[in-house]
Amino acid sequence: MPALPGDRHKSAWSLGFWASFAACGMVLVLAVPVLNFWVPPDFPAALPDYLVPLLGKYLCYALLALSLDLIWGYAGILSLGHGAFFALGGYCMGMYLMRQIGTRGVYGNPLLPDFMVFLNWKELPWFWWGFDHFAYAAAMMVVVPGLLALVFGWLAFRSRVTGVYLSIITQAMTYALMLAFFRNDMGFGGNNGMTDYKDILGWDVHQPSTRLGLYIASVLALGLGYLLCRYITASKLGRVLLALRDAESRVRFLGYSVTNAKLFVFTLSAVLAGIAGALYVPQVGIINPSEFSPGNSIEVAIWVSVGGRGTLVGAIVGAVLVNSAKTWLTGAAPETWLFVLGALFILTTLVFPRGIVGLLWRPIRIRAQAAAPLPAGEQA
């Protein structure tokens, strides 16, 4: 029976949804530890240790893609600087991990990370204070990207900067941050960034069990992030977002504050990106300014459009598939990767603009979506 009109909320939280959500969650949470831990290593189905952080990394990318889909797919805000929020979350985690090294660094300084000793710094800069406490660092992983998004978004949305112009200034933002973080005197390790981590919350980051823990934390973050995004998009606010994506000024004349609605999702999206970055850093073992590079942020938009914009699931699927392909291809034929990525983007845009998920869902959602025009986010 088709849901009553206006019941996006009810259909979003149907039993069928919870069943598939739980099934996916179980597979992700259980299969990896079982195959990695309890299946003997010489068994063909065994998951080698090195694959666990790789899978964890994909999940962090998936959360980043999800955060972009929330604002791009639903509110038409194409941020091409979302990598900046991801990197900021990552830097906050990196700072915590650096402080955990303590006297085990090359210079054995109990207070200063190696790169500061190398630069002949005598004391810890004020913005590093507190990062030895995980709770404080964890708060900063959320606050720093969130605050930047709040200020940036307030300035942009209040002045009604939309479409391509917004995309360009987000690129400029991440580029400016990249240049700033490249400078040694910024106090974040300059060019080299931060690496050589030892432990997180007392556990050795190189231990397979710690990596498994980080992987599971990534699954949980992705799951919760997904539920949050689904809640928002199924709520009345979600409909306000779709409405303003397609006819922004009309929403204003209905009495809704477009600025506030955009600011809310943009900030929330930046927070999700920051959390993704924070979980990413201990799994890859390094954070450096290249995470801010404009190309990285553009790649996120490609994951989302390949997977299917405005579907949430599509962002996750796209991020995992494109990155798996990247891992495989950069090993097999590295020089072809950028061409493949470009071709993939052109192909998605031209042939299946609703992405992989849109392609698969079409027969099911024919009633609601049949001839509805494509999202007007196309403008960007």
Next chain:
Amino acid sequence: MKTATPLTEALLYLNGVTVSFDGFKALNDLSLIVETGELRTIIGPNGAGKTTMMDVVTGKTRPDSGEVFFRGTADLSRLDEAEIANLGIGRKFQRPTVFENLTVFENLELSLADSRGTWRTLFAHLNPARRDRIDATLARIGLAERSGQPAGLLSHGQKQWLEIGMLLIHDRTLLLLDEPVAGMTDRETEETAGLILDLAKDRTIVVVEHDMAFVRSLGARVTVLHEGSVLAEGSVDHVQNHPRVIEVYLGR
């Protein structure tokens, strides 16, 4: 002689409003008063300032000079679109703009008189009373059977009705309708005239229109705009026989 401050009884009060775009005066010292409960039609040739007048009232355009008051107290020249909408002024655009990717039902849901706050909309819940109100409106605009369809699939005339329904459901005090019958068939035009007359029973409506037959069928007081100010005002017959009006508009 009217002066400023809340002495005016009028629902909508424009005094000496001027708006210019690159030297072109879209509105030139326009003064206009609409009383509570009135149905008013505004006509005028292209570029007479009809749409600009609506833009000024709804906060889309700020006047360079002049006063715009709603209920004699709210200074509309200082508020933004959303704030003005929340005072109870609704607007229907010349080109029907409905939310094409939302269903007909959802279009009306967003238009309900309800809290507009971002946080409130996040936790909003569609209770049976609100659902009934949407259903009643769907019936009134004749789109009950289209309820679950994306609004993008509606015909042009149906979109116009949906847009009127979106204004209707909010119970606004003042409706501004910009060419509500543009692009409609004769039959749809007739039905729309009936709908507007019906709506006018319990609210104030300002209709901007080109179609003289339609203006006549509304039988309301007519204001003729020309070059950004009022040229004539009165009954349909009065303005149609006004020599200046014939010269600049009707005679052409």
